[in-house]
Amino acid sequence: MNKEKVAYLVDSGSNVPEEYVKLGNMNVIPLKIIYKNEEFIDNVNISPQEVYDRLPDEIPTTSLPSGEVISTIFKKIQDEGFDKVICVTISSGLSGTNNMVRVISESFTDMDILTIDSKNIGVGSGLIAVQAFKYVEAGLNWETIKTKLEEDVLKSKIFFHVPTLEYLQKGGRIGLVASILGNMLNLKPVITCNEDGVYDTVAKVRGNKKSVQKAIDLTAEFAGNAKKYNLAIAYGGKTAKSQVEEIRSSLLKELPLFDEVFEGEVSPALGVHTGPGLIGIGIIVTEE
Numbered sequence: 001m002n003k004e005k006v007a008y009l010v011d012s013g014s015n016v017p018e019e020y021v022k023l024g025n026m027n028v029i030p031l032k033i034i035y036k037n038e039e040f041i042d043n044v045n046i047s048p049q050e051v052y053d054r055l056p057d058e059i060p061t062t063s064l065p066s067g068e069v070i071s072t073i074f075k076k077i078q079d080e081g082f083d084k085v086i087c088v089t090i091s092s093g094l095s096g097t098n099n100m101v102r103v104i105s106e107s108f109t110d111m112d113i114l115t116i117d118s119k120n121i122g123v124g125s126g127l128i129a130v131q132a133f134k135y136v137e138a139g140l141n142w143e144t145i146k147t148k149l150e151e152d153v154l155k156s157k158i159f160f161h162v163p164t165l166e167y168l169q170k171g172g173r174i175g176l177v178a179s180i181l182g183n184m185l186n187l188k189p190v191i192t193c194n195e196d197g198v199y200d201t202v203a204k205v206r207g208n209k210k211s212v213q214k215a216i217d218l219t220a221e222f223a224g225n226a227k228k229y230n231l232a233i234a235y236g237g238k239t240a241k242s243q244v245e246e247i248r249s250s251l252l253k254e255l256p257l258f259d260e261v262f263e264g265e266v267s268p269a270l271g272v273h274t275g276p277g278l279i280g281i282g283i284i285v286t287e288e
Contacts, residue, residue: 010028
């Protein structure tokens with residue numbers, strides 16, 4: 001039962017599982033996708049597939065929403081009578097959203113606002129928002145929730161496979177040399193966010209299937225001897241979606257102590273940087 005009157009604020013790049021977004025009080029700040037002649041709102045008026053379909057003609061850029069959009073959401077939360085807000089955003093090492101939310105939150109002095117820098121992206125960040133919801137529902141007090149969420153940043157991770165480094169390189173997220181070498185040798189990288197919350201290539205494997213398996217192996221390694229964890233499988237586009245069942249089966253074989261497993265498509269804004277074919281494996285350790 002939600003004893004505290006708490007609302008949640010997340011950004012669309014955190015890919016919070018849809019079932020939790022629908023539970024209410026979960027407000028999503030949409031990132032922007034910008035083409036030469038038009039711009040779209042992430043997951044609102046453009047789908048991931050539409051982004052992939054247009055990539056051969058134009059690779060758009062992504063950007064933060066305006067401060068006004070974030071202020072309006074805070075104002076709405078305030079008007080609905082909430083006095084506490086938990087904000088979870090993708091890594092400050094990859095986006096300015098966290099900083100913008102933090103700065104704008106300071107002008108809402110009537111509410112107690114906690115802003116968590118997930119140091120992560122996609123479901124790696126979204127799984128922390130799920131935990132926030134669970135702590136509140138479990139009736140934990142505000143100070144305990146704060147402490148636990150800060151600890152959860154270190155207990156969550158995403159490992160993702162991309163078929164090509166081309167889009168990360170074009171978006172300035174990864175070096176040109178790594179991109180050219182990888183494509184020449186058919187090396188498929190497994191990427192994560194390091195402790196500073198920036199992209200880090202943790203493995204290079206020849207071939208897509210082995211690369212996905214490596215992402216699963218690294219997730220199992222991260223889980224270590226944990227007693228419980230939640231897992232998530234994120235995919236980009238139709239081809240990746242068709243592999244999810246097989247991936248789920250491999251994942252659960254290696255990580256049988258899960259509480260929940262979420263599945264979902266990465267948001268269009270993330271798809272801009274990774275291109276189609278992404279498979280991401282997210283984990284958050286819930287009991288050590």
